[in-house]
Amino acid sequence: MSIPQQSLFASDPGTARRRAAEARFRAYGLGAVLVGVAALLLLLSSVLSSGLGAFWQTRIHIPVTLAGAALDPLGGRDPAAMRKVTTIAYGKVIEAALRDAIAQAGIELPLTDAEIAAMLSKEAPAQLRNKVLADPALVDGTIEVSLLANGRIDGYLKGRVTMDSAQLDRNVTPQQLLLADRMLARGMLSRDLNPGFLTAPDASDLRPEAAGLGVAILGSAYMMLIVLGLALPIGVASSIYLEEFAPRNRWTDLIEVNIANLAAVPSIVFGVLGLAIFINFAGLPQSAPIVGGLVLTLMTLPTIIIATRAALKSVPPSIRDAALGVGASRMQAVFHHVLPLAAPGILTGAIIGLAQALGETAPLLLIGMVAFVREFPAAPPEGFFDPAPALPAQIYNWTQRADPAFVERAWGAIIVLLGFLLVMNAAAILLRRRFERRW
Amino acid sequence: MYDMGMAQSVAAEAAGKVSARGVQVFYGTTHALRDVDIDIADRAVTAFIGPSGCGKSTFLRCLNRMNDTIPGCRVLGDIRLDGEDIHDPRVDPVQLRARVGMVFQKPNPFPKSIYDNVAYGPRIHGLARSRADMDVVVEKSLRRAALWNDVRDRLHDAGTGLSGGQQQRLCIARAIATSPEVLLMDEPCSALDPIATAQIEELIHELADQFSVVIVTHSMQQASRVSQHTAFFHLGELVEYGDTETVFTNPVDPRTENYITGRIG
Numbered sequence: 245m246s247i248p249q250q251s252l253f254a255s256d257p258g259t260a261r262r263r264a265a266e267a268r269f270r271a272y273g274l275g276a277v278l279v280g281v282a283a284l285l286l287l288l289s290s291v292l293s294s295g296l297g298a299f300w301q302t303r304i305h306i307p308v309t310l311a312g313a314a315l316d317p318l319g320g321r322d323p324a325a326m327r328k329v330t331t332i333a334y335g336k337v338i339e340a341a342l343r344d345a346i347a348q349a350g351i352e353l354p355l356t357d358a359e360i361a362a363m364l365s366k367e368a369p370a371q372l373r374n375k376v377l378a379d380p381a382l383v384d385g386t387i388e389v390s391l392l393a394n395g396r397i398d399g400y401l402k403g404r405v406t407m408d409s410a411q412l413d414r415n416v417t418p419q420q421l422l423l424a425d426r427m428l429a430r431g432m433l434s435r436d437l438n439p440g441f442l443t444a445p446d447a448s449d450l451r452p453e454a455a456g457l458g459v460a461i462l463g464s465a466y467m468m469l470i471v472l473g474l475a476l477p478i479g480v481a482s483s484i485y486l487e488e489f490a491p492r493n494r495w496t497d498l499i500e501v502n503i504a505n506l507a508a509v510p511s512i513v514f515g516v517l518g519l520a521i522f523i524n525f526a527g528l529p530q531s532a533p534i535v536g537g538l539v540l541t542l543m544t545l546p547t548i549i550i551a552t553r554a555a556l557k558s559v560p561p562s563i564r565d566a567a568l569g570v571g572a573s574r575m576q577a578v579f580h581h582v583l584p585l586a587a588p589g590i591l592t593g594a595i596i597g598l599a600q601a602l603g604e605t606a607p608l609l610l611i612g613m614v615a616f617v618r619e620f621p622a623a624p625p626e627g628f629f630d631p632a633p634a635l636p637a638q639i640y641n642w643t644q645r646a647d648p649a650f651v652e653r654a655w656g657a658i659i660v661l662l663g664f665l666l667v668m669n670a671a672a673i674l675l676r677r678r679f680e681r682r683w
Numbered sequence: 684m685y686d687m688g689m690a691q692s693v694a695a696e697a698a699g700k701v702s703a704r705g706v707q708v709f710y711g712t713t714h715a716l717r718d719v720d721i722d723i724a725d726r727a728v729t730a731f732i733g734p735s736g737c738g739k740s741t742f743l744r745c746l747n748r749m750n751d752t753i754p755g756c757r758v759l760g761d762i763r764l765d766g767e768d769i770h771d772p773r774v775d776p777v778q779l780r781a782r783v784g785m786v787f788q789k790p791n792p793f794p795k796s797i798y799d800n801v802a803y804g805p806r807i808h809g810l811a812r813s814r815a816d817m818d819v820v821v822e823k824s825l826r827r828a829a830l831w832n833d834v835r836d837r838l839h840d841a842g843t844g845l846s847g848g849q850q851q852r853l854c855i856a857r858a859i860a861t862s863p864e865v866l867l868m869d870e871p872c873s874a875l876d877p878i879a880t881a882q883i884e885e886l887i888h889e890l891a892d893q894f895s896v897v898i899v900t901h902s903m904q905q906a907s908r909v910s911q912h913t914a915f916f917h918l919g920e921l922v923e924y925g926d927t928e929t930v931f932t933n934p935v936d937p938r939t940e941n942y943i944t945g946r947i948g
């Protein structure tokens with residue numbers, strides 16, 4: 245049967261059907277993409293709207309007179325002696341200063357001293373104490389300070405706390421919110437950018453306004469260093485061996501199957517393994533980046549091996565033949581020709597593996613990386629053994645706290661985590677482009 | 684039938700550079716090459732002809748032990764280069780391949796610059812002592828491969844950016860840069876246009892002054908133009924081997940005649 249002859253311009257029924265099918269298929273494809281994009285937008289907008297607030301913090305700006313009698317009773321301005329003065333003394337100084345400032349500003353509201361003091365964060369005395377200990381010459385002078393406001397006041401400025409909710413809240417009264425309004429109007433209160441969210445350590449349940457991600461970011465960074473330092477060389481070396489040198493036999497088949505299986509093992513299993521082997525058996529410290537790093541290395545290895553082997557496989561065999569043909573050894577062929585061509589793929593695989601490891605939470609919960617840690621770990625390598633939480637574990641931890649202010653911080657931490665992931669993935673793409681351009 | 688007398692007469696008239704006796708090749712259980720005996724002359728061009736899949740490339744790869752790199756491939760028999768067994772355990776295939784160069788069917792330049800492509804062999808074998816030495820080697824090789832005039836101004840451009848024919852000539856330049864004694868060429872012109880083919884044939888002709896050249900080709904005309912000796916393979920056997928002229932004008936085996944006259948293949 246042949247195609248009946250007719251004008252090219254006339255469309256036959258077959259053509260019409262084919263076109264309709266193609267149009268339908270395109271519509272499905274476009275629809276699928278749109279659903280994906282919409283889901284992503286929804287996710288991003290909800291993350292941003294819930295979490296951006298954490299990057300701003302309400303502060304109270306007042307002049308404080310640092311009475312030497314209270315803060316340096318011995319009068320020698322000796323830091324060691326001044327260290328003996330606790331935050332309680334500083335608290336009293338600040339509370340007095342705040343009362344004075346309010347009176348000075350002519351704000352008259354029926355508030356008790358305790359209610360006025362509660363406008364400030366419980367962290368505020370420590371803030372002032374650190375400042376004075378850093379510079380004892382400030383004592384007996386009057387300085388302008390910006391102190392953290394209580395989380396509820398911060399929540400009021402961010403819309404989380406309202407007059408109605410304050411009525412039912414034991415921790416804040418509508419009168420305090422009115423005071424916040426007045427102070428805001430007089431510039432004694434303001435919402436500013438909060439670098440402490442990225443640099444400060446975690447804070448206790450009672451002072452969400454002071455909690456930051458500093459230690460968690462360091463903990464995660466240490467773990468990533470360990471993962472990069474172990475998983476990349478081990479993964480690349482084993483891939484090169486398996487792909488380029490190993491004989492094809494039952495053993496290498498077995499190894500192959502196991503690597504594929506390892507990649508599919510649920511992460512919690514790696515956590516149990518880490519707990520059993522690294523902590524209980526090897527006696528490594530709990531909550532330490534070294535253990536987290538080792539566990540994540542185990543998890544990342546299959547990803548890196550699979551990506552590296554795929555990259556090596558994609559190098560055309562004719563390149564190996566060419567190298568061997570001019571008398572290069574196997575190793576020279578691999579290191580001079582195959583590896584440079586596979587490098588972009590290997591790097592991409594490594595960064596994606598690392599990004600996965602950065603976001604991994606379940607195994608970290610098991611090895612104690614959710615611990616409450618306020619001490620910054622030391623510089624590596626000793627710091628690898630100091631306790632520190634990890635970013636995703638910190639997020640989990642904050643969502644478990646009672647005060648809703650921590651929920652905002654958890655969302656903020658999610659933004660930080662996503663930001664890191666975005667940077668890593670962008671780096672993967674950039675590196676790939678860069679290396680690929682060098683044919 | 685394989686004519687033993689013919690092979691011996693060829694071996695007698697030119698000292699055999701490479702001699703093979705009873706070579707068998709298996710790919711897994713496939714018997715790809717049966718009992719090949721051949722003496723390849725020095726400073727001459729030997730052509731391997733035969734229908735596709737008859738084992739020409741397989742035999743060519745035996746000569747520089749490239750078959751070692753194919754998993755599941757087994758080579759039996761005795762192959763000697765200048766009388767030395769290339770399968771002797773003391774032989775490093777790397778050294779062998781520096782002496783027995785190879786040009787592949789598909790041009791496969793390294794994704795590096797033209798200069799680096801040619802310089803790679805001399806570099807890993809330590810054949811050039813200085814940068815200037817290397818420049819000389821590169822220029823000489825490119826000139827002999829009839830590529831110098833095309834690329835002299837862009838030695839540091841990508842070798843992969845050249846045309847197909849230029850790429851093949853680059854691969855030839857790369858292969859001759861280490862001054863091998865034997866040059867194996869597997870259908871080097873199969874992807875080339877007539878002009879590039881003519882240039883490469885010219886080049887093969889010149890190379891035969893110094894090297895022993897073995898070329899696999901599907902073109903009878905090419906075989907008769909460039910070679911002094913021709914070997915005809917059929918279904919894994921070496922059917923006939925002798926002077927090119929004799930093989931083409933007066934073949935002994937009917938299979939050779941059928942192939943040459945276009946009745947099989």
Ligand SMILES: Nc1ncnc2c1ncn2[C@@H]1O[C@H](COP(=O)(O)OP(=O)(O)O)[C@@H](O)[C@H]1O
Nearest residue numbers: 710713715734735736737738739740741742753
């Ligand atoms: N790598 C390989 N693995 C398995 N069989 C192969 C391989 N290379 C070649 N063969 C087989 O060996 C025979 C000879 O192939 P080859 O030497 O490439 O033929 P030619 O070059 O003469 O066309 C063919 O039957 C082919 O299928």
Ligand SMILES: [Mg+2]
Nearest residue numbers: 739740741869
């Ligand atoms: Mg072939």
